[in-house]
Amino acid sequence: MRVDLAGRVAFGRILRGIELLLAAGRDVSVIAVVSDPSPQRARRLHAFAAELGCTWLGVNIEEREGVNAQRPTTRDLNRTAEFWAELLRCWQENPRVQVREIDRALGFAAHTLREQPSPSRPAMIEPLPTVAFDGSVTLISPELAGFTSERHGVFSCGNVLDEPLDQLIDRGLAANWVREYRRGLRNCRDLCPYFDFCGGGHPSNRHFEHGRLDTTETAYCQNSKIALMEGVIGVAHHNIIRNHPR
Numbered sequence: 001m002r003v004d005l006a007g008r009v010a011f012g013r014i015l016r017g018i019e020l021l022l023a024a025g026r027d028v029s030v031i032a033v034v035s036d037p038s039p040q041r042a043r044r045l046h047a048f049a050a051e052l053g054c055t056w057l058g059v060n061i062e063e064r065e066g067v068n069a070q071r072p073t074t075r076d077l078n079r080t081a082e083f084w085a086e087l088l089r090c091w092q093e094n095p096r097v098q099v100r101e102i103d104r105a106l107g108f109a110a111h112t113l114r115e116q117p118s119p120s121r122p123a124m125i126e127p128l129p130t131v132a133f134d135g136s137v138t139l140i141s142p143e144l145a146g147f148t149s150e151r152h153g154v155f156s157c158g159n160v161l162d163e164p165l166d167q168l169i170d171r172g173l174a175a176n177w178v179r180e181y182r183r184g185l186r187n188c189r190d191l192c193p194y195f196d197f198c199g200g201g202h203p204s205n206r207h208f209e210h211g212r213l214d215t216t217e218t219a220y221c222q223n224s225k226i227a228l229m230e231g232v233i234g235v236a237h238h239n240i241i242r243n244h245p246r
């Protein structure tokens, strides 16, 4: 249950805010964090978003990250793939509520089918500078800001109160932890069949799950990229068989 800074349950006020937005003619999008994905939960979640009057539903499978570091991570990939497959079926039944992740997966599939085969996308580093409240700058992932690693120390390349941001970015891109992440990206590109869809990012999940940045698979990408794509492919396969029985 989401609470406000004072620890009070915020659910009723969130519902009221949604009602006001809808009454003012605004589209409403919601993001849900799902701890234990299952087909039944997918159906309830989509129905609830429809009941609220939402246009878009975004779904984050709960991650082990930041202050949420002690939580177990979902590992039953078949069940998670079924969760995504059920969300896809729910959207097909009621397209008024679109699902962000399904839309991305279908968009990728459509693009792949339309375009000529091309070489894998490059393993690009996005500097993504994050400036903390005290001016300290972290690169490649806002979720790493304020955290340290036993191997690399603090994930910061300096402070904007002392140095211009472009200098900090230049220096930060050569830091050991960014170089380690670059190796991880290359490993993803070279080893993972889902790389073109996924892009191989998520440095914070690598750190919080494995304690280093040059690994490849994490529970995060298994749940949110691999199982998602497998769920969508499973529905497509099932529909083809149903429509064209032997």
Ligand code: SF4
Binding pocket: 188, 189, 192, 193, 194, 195, 198, 199, 200, 201, 202, 216, 217, 218, 221, 222, 225, 226
């Ligand atoms: S799915 Fe995982 S292993 Fe594959 S490219 Fe993405 S982050 Fe790397």
